[in-house]
Amino acid sequence: MLTMIGKRLMFAIPSLIGVVIVTFLLTRALPGDPAAYFAGPAATKEAVEQIRKKLGLDKPLIEQFFRYTNDLAHGDFGNSLTTGQPVAAELRNRLPASAELTLLGLIVSIVIAIPLGVLAATRPGSWIDHLCRVTTTAGVSLPVFFTGLVLVYFFYFRLGWSPAPLGRLDVFYSAPPTVTGFYLIDTLVARDFEAFRSALAQLILPAVTLAIFSLAPIARMTRASMLAVLASEFVRTARASGLSPSTVIVTYAFRNAMLPVITTLSMVFSFLLGANVLVEKVFAWPGIGSYAVEALISSDFAPVQGFVLTMAVMYVLLNLVIDILYGVIDPRVRLEG
């Protein structure tokens, strides 16, 4: 097991180096001149040059690159110009916000999509199969920011059930002391149940928005994979042996149908991280997605590079986790690995 993890991590190194080089070059290729942008509306040419010097952008590209990698090796991601803060610190503060939202969205999605998919597979052509098809198609066809805005409109603006879309906590609560960075966990650790309720209430709408968006692939994959497994011989044998339908479906069919679903989950998780960018915008969520977009708009190199790098590392780790999960579910994978 450990050698497998080690091997996988080794494979990740070249891709990370590639990511560093490509993001560096891509950000430099962006149109726009950060020096002119940050010199302010009233800047003279000299003022722009002064700023450029201060930012080190007057140096040749190769020198900038070596300085960047050297800083990176020391754990320094540089400073964001738009927010004025060190990028590493900001990513550290913002990543839990995005991760908490994405994970909750994924959990909500799994809780709805998997039973829906299983039910649709066991009763193909029934009303529940159609329901599954309609909801998932609708969910994936609506852009996330639109779903988000519609939810805000109804549940906050019209009905007033949901709290104001103002980020992770109500304005008048203070954030719990950081343990994990996940407010749901930290508030419980701090025994601050009022804050916990506020954090949960703030999370519901954005998490549901993400869940609606990601229902389709999970439910469809579950359905397809269950159908295939249910038609296979060992299920027929199990049924013929007189096992109860629930045992057949849950114990035999479902477990075997899980592998492709797990693969889909990893894909869904990564594209949820992408969809997050828009959801964070709608809900004023202080996550890394909105941070990266802001930075991109103002040609702020350091946060963009930091963001892409963080994402790359997360993808590598995610794939690793999925591989390990395979082993847990399917012993054959373990043997081969």
Place this chain on the structure above:
Amino acid sequence: MKRRDFLKSVSGLAAGAALPAMPQVVSQAKADARSETLLIVSEGGPNNLDIHGVGTNVPGYEVSWNCYDRLISHEMKSGPGGVPYYDRDKFKGELAEDMKIDDMSVTFKLRKNAKFHDGAPVTAKDVKWSLDRAVSVGGFPTFQMSAGSLTKPEQFVIVDDATVRVDFAKKDRLTIPDLAVIVPCVVNSELVKKNASEKDPWGLEFTKQQTAGSGAYKVTKWTAGTEVVMERNEDWACGPLPKIKRVIWRMVPQAGNRRALLERGDADISYELPFKDFQEMKANGKLNVVSLPFSNGIQYIGMNVTKPPFDNPKVRQAMAYAMPYQKIMDAVLFGLGNPMFGAAKDKATEVAWPQPTKYVTDMDKAKALLAEAGYANGFETTISFDLNFAGVNEPLCVLVQESLAQLGIKTTINKVPGANWRTELNKKEMPLFTNVFSGWLDYPEYFFYWCYHGNNSVFNTMSYKSPEMDRLIDGARTAAATGDMATYDTDVKGFVDLAFAEVPRIPLYQPFVNVAMQKNISGYQYWFHRRLDYRAMAKG
């Protein structure tokens, strides 16, 4: 985890899950906190708490204005619609209790009881250090100081512990007003020096993260891109103690959500909403919407006069007759702007800026002028705009494109990303573009010096050069400094007339700053910087 704790947390979870369906229960203490707290929502937040910093953005100016004091500030007068509007010509002491203007210098006597947030008294040493800093750090602050002929540290002299003298480099009417803008704020020099380094002698890294002033508010928490929390300085000496105890300023990127927050009563104030929203909110009357013209500001269509076809004044006049002025007012601004066109034919030019031109939409005249200039069949060109203000710029450019098409002028629209806009302006190569210029100092010669003078500053986006124009602008500046008002008036009228006759840029309208707030919020004041002054505001 013990079993009991587990049960507790589970019941907490259940309660939390049920919460959205229940009305929010707010304790009494929280309600009190709400009534003394101002909740502001806006699109962007500060990137630096110090206006002297590198690349401090406009929201950062608002923090500086409220957390730092200056030597002097402006009195208020009644503006359009009875809203308090800063009085360009009347100054009052802020940190200074007395100001004495001599021929070539001005002397300020400091308040005795003024203290910085850390309790240190404000002394002449701090004032000198801060003004030295403003003229030395480079970039925008230094540029703004130079607009009032404040360029060298030697101009700031410590007379005694509580007296500072500012020596004039030359006679300039803008020197005193320039001491009342945001930039010459007074910084706690001892505290900042302690946190400065060899690489950063002015301690910019320190003041970027925290406020080190004597102002009415101090920043207690700042999460960049998310929120700024400011608390009242209970010992503020430069005016009556503000009514608002705490200001929470949250960044909400979605304009629709900002409106929803206002209409639900969760947020107290917001600006930066689409004009249509402001217009609708004004109409339904649930909120107070204040719309005031930008002082000394104009949205215009600029033309690069160094290259054909716009090097020909006839073509430029044709363009001025071809602008769909009224359509822009109605469809883009929803009426929230002052027209800068269509003055009566017999109206005499005023000694004022901005003032409307006599141009109106007249396609026949435009066609005739184009034909005279030898472009009877039109030409091809590109109109550029800044995507950061796409809400206004995009529909505006589409209307212009449509209108020009009637003259056979084929216009391509070029959308320039915000980060790139200033670079493009600096290059001075765009043939046709729309932009806004607005000066902090509200004087016609100030506007013209930056926008029309042949020294070709960044804001002379048209690269317009005319010896006659330069003579008139320089004449007005000198006349203003020496108090020769007769010459001043002739020169101002002269340069306005010339600018309208040669039209290197076509004034469209004077934009409005729009602020929407709850009915129980009072004390909004318009300032030249167009940001909020919390010191005068009250809730309830």
